[in-house]
Amino acid sequence: MKVSVTDIIDTSKDLLVLGIFQEDEDMSYEFLNTLFAKELQEALGLGVFKKTYGEVYPTKFAGLGYRRVLVLALGSKDEMSLERVRRLMSKAVSYTKIYKFESFSMNILSLIENTGRFSPEELGRASAEGLYLSNYSFKKYMSIVPENPEKDIQTVTLTWIKDKDNFLKGFEEGKIIAECTNFAKDLVNEPPMLMTPAYMEKVAEEIAENKNIKLRVLDKKDLEEKGFGAILGVSKGSEHPPKLLILEYHGSEEGPVTAIVGKGITFDTGGYNIKPTGSMETMKCDMGGAAAVMAMIKAAAALGLKKKIIGVAPVCENAISGSAYKPGDILIAYNKKSIEVTNTDAEGRLILADALAYVEEKYKPDVIIDLATLTGACVVALGSSISGIVSTNKELQDALQKAGDVSYDRVWPLPLLEEYKDSMKGTISDLKNTAATGYGAGTITAAVFLQNFVTQQKWAHIDIAGPAFLLEGKDYLQKGATGAGVRLLSYYFLRN
Numbered sequence: 146m147k148v149s150v151t152d153i154i155d156t157s158k159d160l161l162v163l164g165i166f167q168e169d170e171d172m173s174y175e176f177l178n179t180l181f182a183k184e185l186q187e188a189l190g191l192g193v194f195k196k197t198y199g200e201v202y203p204t205k206f207a208g209l210g211y212r213r214v215l216v217l218a219l220g221s222k223d224e225m226s227l228e229r230v231r232r233l234m235s236k237a238v239s240y241t242k243i244y245k246f247e248s249f250s251m252n253i254l255s256l257i258e259n260t261g262r263f264s265p266e267e268l269g270r271a272s273a274e275g276l277y278l279s280n281y282s283f284k285k286y287m288s289i290v291p292e293n294p295e296k297d298i299q300t301v302t303l304t305w306i307k308d309k310d311n312f313l314k315g316f317e318e319g320k321i322i323a324e325c326t327n328f329a330k331d332l333v334n335e336p337p338m339l340m341t342p343a344y345m346e347k348v349a350e351e352i353a354e355n356k357n358i359k360l361r362v363l364d365k366k367d368l369e370e371k372g373f374g375a376i377l378g379v380s381k382g383s384e385h386p387p388k389l390l391i392l393e394y395h396g397s398e399e400g401p402v403t404a405i406v407g408k409g410i411t412f413d414t415g416g417y418n419i420k421p422t423g424s425m426e427t428m429k430c431d432m433g434g435a436a437a438v439m440a441m442i443k444a445a446a447a448l449g450l451k452k453k454i455i456g457v458a459p460v461c462e463n464a465i466s467g468s469a470y471k472p473g474d475i476l477i478a479y480n481k482k483s484i485e486v487t488n489t490d491a492e493g494r495l496i497l498a499d500a501l502a503y504v505e506e507k508y509k510p511d512v513i514i515d516l517a518t519l520t521g522a523c524v525v526a527l528g529s530s531i532s533g534i535v536s537t538n539k540e541l542q543d544a545l546q547k548a549g550d551v552s553y554d555r556v557w558p559l560p561l562l563e564e565y566k567d568s569m570k571g572t573i574s575d576l577k578n579t580a581a582t583g584y585g586a587g588t589i590t591a592a593v594f595l596q597n598f599v600t601q602q603k604w605a606h607i608d609i610a611g612p613a614f615l616l617e618g619k620d621y622l623q624k625g626a627t628g629a630g631v632r633l634l635s636y637y638f639l640r641n
């Protein structure tokens with residue numbers, strides 16, 4: 146998809162996408178009128194044109210080089226937001242595909258620019274994200290090509306007038322962020338028979354081809370020697386050996402070190418606490434945290450971030466066999482704490498426990514952020530539109546929440562209450578891996594458990610179980626993997 150920016154609207158593209166603000170009714174009618182004369186007004190059926198944000202008015206009007214005109218209602222200027230920009234871009238992309246066209250041009254960004262409410266960089270980023278995220282599809286396994294297939298979008302022209310350089314700077318950043326998010330979607334959408342720990346190592350090797358990225362891999366033998374009892378316990382039932390993948394990004398050797406740790410269960414059957422039908426089908430997404438971490442390291446290099454970021458992904462499969470770990474087993478984690486397994490389906494926190502304790506000891510990071518599709522409780526609490534965040538540091542939590550609001554890869558805080566601190570204490574071991582049945586607060590008690598493996602003050606745990614994988618697509622998010630966490634972290638690192 147080639148995108149170019151011009152001062153005036155390019156009428157040579159297949160689809161011409163025009164915007165209209167609620168406040169600009171007359172002006173826009175006049176504008177449309179001068180541009181297309183009264184046939185368009187007739188085609189639009191003026192009078193039924195409501196101009197509420199999100200309304201789409203497809204027309205059959207053709208002219209100069211364009212084959213159709215699509216009018217998008219922008220709503221009021223005060224309510225315009227960067228998220229609306231992303232969604233408007235996704236409307237243009239989806240209609241171009243519906244019509245099986247190969248190109249479109251739009252005047253909407255220059256109208257939004259005129260409101261003076263957003264910087265050129267912000268609008269550049271949001272529009273690139275909307276474009277590239279919505280242009281994603283995962284169809285590589287489909288052998289049957291429909292008779293009249295959708296075409297790939299070849300060219301897009303956006304009108305933009307002032308401060309083009311900064312708009313393009315933002316646009317380039319947004320494109321990188323979206324492409325890395327799409328990269329994470331690919332990893333999650335692949336079937337679990339392919340996306341094994343060994344395959345994830347191959348992906349990490351490719352990422353580490355960048356000169357600023359170094360890959361370290363701890364394989365099963367290393368994990369045994371160093372005492373990663375929790376990861377080894379979880380992976381016992383699988384024929385795919387576990388790995389700890391570490392992607393060090395050296396964008397700068399000065400300043401704070403941030404570790405990002407992502408849960409990488411390449412498939413989660415639940416183990417002997419097996420998941421029922423209806424809960425297991427989407428469990429290839431249980432490595433969504435690891436995918437986000439790997440994609441973020443790729444993004445950091447592409448964005449040229451002047452930071453040191455350590456990306457850590459414990460990867461293994463939670464399967465069943467005669468050798469699988471069982472409820473009642475006691476695992477000794479990397480920091481020597483003993484954990485009684487009270488539920489084999491609470492495996493994510495186990496592999497994170499080892500990874501967190503290791504990264505803290507080895508790298509002494511100033512900030513640790515972990516991402517995991519961790520608890521069904523988080524989906525109950527917050528649904529699939531927002532992730533949960535539990536943090537020991539208010540400043541870090543606020544920074545992540547702000548990054549989430551701007552990127553719209555959002556997080557909502559849950560409290561790490563003093564009252565819950567004993568919920569994960571064991572009776573014959575230091576800890577158990579689930580709280581008592583009926584205790585509730587499943588997302589928080591999981592964080593309470595993880596807190597035993599970070600002594601670090603600046604730590605945030607992000608539960609992406611809801612937004613990581615969708616059963617229904619919406620706007621620029623497709624059904625299936627969403628790459629949750631990549632935009633959140635990218636905006637966090639760009640701003641902090």
Ligand SMILES: [Zn+2]
Pocket residue numbers: 413415463489490491492493
């Ligand atoms: Zn599980």
